[in-house]
Amino acid sequence: MIRLSSVGLTYGSSAKPALSGIDLTIEAGESVAIVGPSGSGKTSLLRLMNGLIVPTSGEVAVDGLSTSDETNVWEVRRRVGLIFQNPDNQLVSTTVERELAFGMENLGLPPEEIGRRVEEAIERFRLERLRDRAPHRLSGGEKQRVSIAAVLAMRPAYLLLDEPTSLLDAAGRHDLWSTLEELRSDSEATTVHVTQFPDEIGMSSRAVVVHGGRVVFDGTPAGLFEREDLEAWGLRRPPAMEVAARLRDAGFEVPEAAATIEGVVDALTGSDAAGVEA
């Protein structure tokens, strides 16, 4: 469990706190989407959760270990993996294979185990072709896949992802999503991810909206998309929901609950809903 209690965060001499009054508990097995406009404090929130930064006030605790206690830093980082938004901030090695092993070497894992997990990561993220390439010479999306594979290989109990799919194509996004889903159903990892994609919010078990440094919504994705004030938070419904609304306006019978392409198509082709008066 990651628990934030009355957390406030102020950077340097800045007058305005980046975060304030945050009370948030992430339970094992959850898949939490953190959303909100650019600059609302989402990335700061992630960084607090693995102790990369410590709160100015209040407390962040990972499985009971306070991140403000320096003696806990190593253990907190072992349990909580963080994937940065820009993969260039994360890649350090000369080949993809070395990159995958780097984190595990720092954890002091035995070489055989490292070798085994490297192969597993290469297979899972289809990196065979890139194995001997230099990470900094890869494309943006490839870098993103490598940095995610490298952090996952360390088997963190909690996985924090800062917009992990911003540079991926649709196939890459699906791959990552099924991997995260696997991790969750096998109880391998609890995931917390920042995203701007409404579709990815919809696939999470819980949505937390950060706006102006505060948590303004904490509930299910469906509950979030029902909110009238969504746009005021810089958010939007999934594109499929917008399409559904336009079709409804034109007289097609598409239920409010249709949030995916499949849902809209099913509604249009279902026996009772084929665009009656369009």
Place this chain on the structure above:
Amino acid sequence: MRILLENVGVSYDRGLPSATAALDGVSLSVEAGECVAVIGPTGSGKTTLLEVMSGLARPSSGRATLEPEEKGGLRSAVGLAYQFPESQFFEETVFADVAFGPRKQGVSGEEVEARVERALSRAGLEVDGYADRSPLSLSAGEKRRAAIAGIIALSRPFLLLDEPTAGLDPSSADTVARLVAAEVREGHGVIVVTHDLEFVDSVAGRTVVLSGGGVRADGDTASIMADQELLGRLGLEPPARYAVVNRLREMRHPSAERVAEVLASERPAVQVHERRGPLADPGGR
């Protein structure tokens, strides 16, 4: 004026075992005044294509030229904003950062000021509120737009953007869409590399599909997005409004064409072609 690529090939690590062809036999022409989206799977050569078009990467084979030929060639005709361009801020104020490029070009102080003001307002960052702030104090969306403003201030005929909406919230992405529309309206050529096909839908009249370093398709955006077979094969997903219609057509469902008609109009959420706000004035140059 146009950027012309003739049979361009680019290989990295030539002669080494790790040699890879990033581009192979690419022929393409982009005119000033149009917005072209370049889409394709991860690693298909999109960023390399931008580097060739901006004169930063030299083709290993074929030619990349500016027509008509001008002094400085592509390097002087093109402004390129990399992925996460905000990681390259280094000045103490937003004004100084945006002004850096034009100052390097040797334009007069007055002209620098005018260009910075125009670029910032185009990027939706009002001079009064933003010019004196540290770029590092801006929010992610503001940083992205300030970084793009730095490229706009170079006042070059072509603007190249690599994943300009990555990491932006939907309303910040809309401000980038409006910025692109305004540049195009003013006669600039804009080339956008992106995975965000909803963004493509809102800004680009033409779409080029890259895969394995080659051009697989090049046409108007609506027909590319309707080509489900092509997109599906490459692991790409069309914007939702096309996805729904494509699926219905695939099923030969009777509602397909009526649905297509309803969804054919522009996405109401963006309306980038409407002249309004700080983008209403095309600005003099």
